[in-house]
Structures are given as C-alpha cells and as structure tokens.
Amino acid sequence: MSTERIPLDLPAVAKLADLADYVTPLALRAVAELGVADLLADGPLPVDTLADRLGVHAPTLLRTLRALAARGVFTEVEPGTFGLTPLARPLRAAHPLSLRDAYPLLPADLQAWAYFAETLRTGEPGFPLAHGVDYWTYLAAEPEQSARTDRWMQSVNRLHLRTVLPAYAFARFGTVVDVGGGTGAFLAGLLARNPRMRGVLVDLPHVVDAAPDVLAAAGVADRCQVVPGSFFEALPGGADGYLLKTVLPGFDDDAAGSILSRVREAMRDDSLLVLIEAVLPPGDAFDVAKLFDVHTLVLTGGCHRTSEHMERLLTDAGLRLVRVIPTATVSVLEVSPAGPAVRRS
Numbered sequence: 001m002s003t004e005r006i007p008l009d010l011p012a013v014a015k016l017a018d019l020a021d022y023v024t025p026l027a028l029r030a031v032a033e034l035g036v037a038d039l040l041a042d043g044p045l046p047v048d049t050l051a052d053r054l055g056v057h058a059p060t061l062l063r064t065l066r067a068l069a070a071r072g073v074f075t076e077v078e079p080g081t082f083g084l085t086p087l088a089r090p091l092r093a094a095h096p097l098s099l100r101d102a103y104p105l106l107p108a109d110l111q112a113w114a115y116f117a118e119t120l121r122t123g124e125p126g127f128p129l130a131h132g133v134d135y136w137t138y139l140a141a142e143p144e145q146s147a148r149t150d151r152w153m154q155s156v157n158r159l160h161l162r163t164v165l166p167a168y169a170f171a172r173f174g175t176v177v178d179v180g181g182g183t184g185a186f187l188a189g190l191l192a193r194n195p196r197m198r199g200v201l202v203d204l205p206h207v208v209d210a211a212p213d214v215l216a217a218a219g220v221a222d223r224c225q226v227v228p229g230s231f232f233e234a235l236p237g238g239a240d241g242y243l244l245k246t247v248l249p250g251f252d253d254d255a256a257g258s259i260l261s262r263v264r265e266a267m268r269d270d271s272l273l274v275l276i277e278a279v280l281p282p283g284d285a286f287d288v289a290k291l292f293d294v295h296t297l298v299l300t301g302g303c304h305r306t307s308e309h310m311e312r313l314l315t316d317a318g319l320r321l322v323r324v325i326p327t328a329t330v331s332v333l334e335v336s337p338a339g340p341a342v343r344r345s
C-alpha cells in the first residue's frame with residue numbers, strides 16, 4: 001500500500017525520536033562521573049586539553065560533548081572548545097548542591113534493563129535475571145557499586161534537606177530513628193539543624209560502615225547511634241519519630257507491609273512515622289516519579305505509590321495516614337498508629 005496519502009506528522013516523528021533517545025541519559029551520566037564540569041569551572045577549554053587531563057579519547061569526548069551541548073548541557077563556544085551552561089554547573093563537585101554523583105552510570109542497572117521485555121511479560125524485575133541475585137544481595141557483595149549508590153543518595157539528600165526540612169516541623173521530635181537511612185546523610189543534616197535532637201540510624205551493615213564519617217563531618221556523631229541491621233527484624237523501640245525516606249518504593253507491597261509492621265511494633269502509641277518519598281499524581285500529569293516507578297520495578301520489583309495506595313498499605317500495618325505535604329521534590333507523609341500493631345511475616 002502506498003503511504004503517499006498518509007499525512008506526515010513531522011513534529012510527532014521528531015518527538016518520538018527524542019523520547020526514544022538512548023544517548024542523552026548515558027552520555028550525561030558518563031560525563032558527570034568523569035568530572036568534565038569540574039575542569040571547566042574557570043572557563044571553556046579545548047577538548048584536547050580536557051581529554052588529556054581526564055585520560056580519555058579526545059575524538060570520542062568531542063562527539064559526546066557535542067551531543068550534550070545540543071541538549072543544553074555544556075556549550076561549544078568555538079569549534080572543539082566547550083564551556084559550562086546553567087545545566088552543567090551543578091555537575092561540578094564543588095557546587096554547594098552538587099549533582100555530580102546524582103546520575104551514576106551503573107552497568108549492573110543497564111544489564112537489568114536488557115530484560116525489560118521479560119519484565120513487561122511477567123511483572124518480575126530484570127535485575128535477578130541479569131545477575132542471578134536480587135538487587136540488595138548484589139549490592140552487599142559489590143562494594144564499589146554499593147559506594148556509588150550511596151554517593152548518589154548523599155547527593156540527592158542535599159536537595160532533600162533543602163526542600164523537605166522547611167516543610168515539616170521535625171523539631172517536635174526528641175529522638176528520631178531513621179529506618180533504612182543509608183549512610184546517614186539526611187539524618188546528619190536533620191540533627192545538625194536541631195541541636196537538641198538525638199538520632200538512631202538503622203541500615204544494613206555494609207552501608208552503615210560509612211556512616212561514622214558522614215555523621216562526624218556534620219558534627220553530630222555524639223548524638224547519633226548507628227545500628228547495623230535489617231528493617232525486616234525488630235527495630236529500636238520507643239522513639240518520638242521514625243523516618244522512612246525513599247525506602248518503601250524499593251519494595252513490593254508484601255515487603256513494604258512487613259517493614260511498616262516492624263516500624264509500628266517499635267513505635268509508642270504517641271510516636272509518629274514520617275514517610276519521605278514521591279507520591280504518584282493521578283492522570284497524565286508528568287512527574288519524574290512515574291519514570292522512577294518503572295526503573296524501581298526493573299531493579300527491585302518495588303513501586304512508587306499514589307496516596308490511596310499508600311493509605312491501604314498503612315492501614316494493613318495498623319497505621320493511619322494523617323496528612324501529605326508536597327514539597328518541591330518529594331512529599332512528606334505524616335503517619336500515626338491506628339491501633340494495635342499487626343504482625344506480618
């Protein structure tokens with residue numbers, strides 16, 4: 001059949017090609033990790049100089065930076081010479097809200113995406129298909145990848161501290177347990193801004209190994225206990241506040257329900273739980289959490305949730321969603337006990 005009479009929607013063709021682009025996310029991540037932006041802090045440099053200092057192949061760096069400049073990340077000020085743009089500036093390590101570590105290029109994650117057709121068919125994450133073990137077991141055995149993931153979370157936490165702390169009255173808590181708190185970046189920032197608050201950080205042993213340095217750098221090590229352990233086991237009891245920050249999206253409903261039950265069992269009847277994570281908006285509204293939702297599925301089998309979904313999960317664990325406070329990044333969900341703790345596996 002001739003296609004001559006079919007209208008050619010060129011904007012749609014261009015938009016689809018743009019959306020299907022493989023290059024931008026991977027090139028951006030590689031160049032961010034390489035530290036190109038740091039070398040351009042004092043002004044534009046020829047690509048040969050950049051390549052020389054970074055120990056990379058100059059013609060390839062040229063083609064990569066040219067592709068990113070076409071996206072507004074870096075600018076080619078004269079042929080073969082590149083400078084920073086507003087999008088490239090936060091990629092510097094020295095930027096106060098540096099995003100240099102926020103976009104790691106993690107081969108293990110890419111390998112999981114290679115199984116996406118299978119994930120679509122079955123709903124199962126690709127990560128175990130690619131690596132033979134689940135995401136968390138893999139990270140525990142791969143210190144280098146685990147450290148890059150932790151630096152990514154530390155970087156994201158600089159943004160979250162700026163946007164989340166002003167949105168909620170954390171100062172009401174004398175003691176806070178950060179459950180799955182990573183290396184302590186968020187808790188350290190919270191304690192530093194609340195000099196009378198005490199903290200307890202719970203995460204897996206290989207993750208909290210790095211916490212003493214993070215807490216010491218914030219000057220709060222003497223007010224924070226570090227507890228290596230799993231949030232599927234009993235948690236430190238009786239604190240005023242419990243935090244679960246960007247933890248539940250990493251788990252399916254059964255596992256997330258178990259974590260919430262462990263938190264409920266540790267809470268006093270007047271304790272509060274504060275969930276800090278993205279809440280999915282309804283309908284077609286764009287929210288980056290809708291993209292993370294699929295990425296999370298590929299990696300861990302977890303999901304991001306709407307507030308209704310979250311309410312059901314909380315109710316099943318003997319908890320009650322009190323209110324949702326949106327911020328410029330993630331939302332803050334205040335949660336109280338709803339009744340006696342419900343024991344789940």
Ligand SMILES: C[S@@+](CC[C@H](N)C(=O)[O-])C[C@H]1O[C@@H](n2cnc3c(N)ncnc32)[C@H](O)[C@@H]1O
Nearest residue numbers: 153180181182203204207229230231245246247
């Ligand atoms: C997405 S990160 C969030 C870290 C931190 N709350 C933040 O926002 O920076 C999820 C965290 O859950 C931790 N985690 C995964 N499985 C765990 C388990 N069984 N027990 C305790 N922590 C666990 C990971 O080590 C990781 O630090």
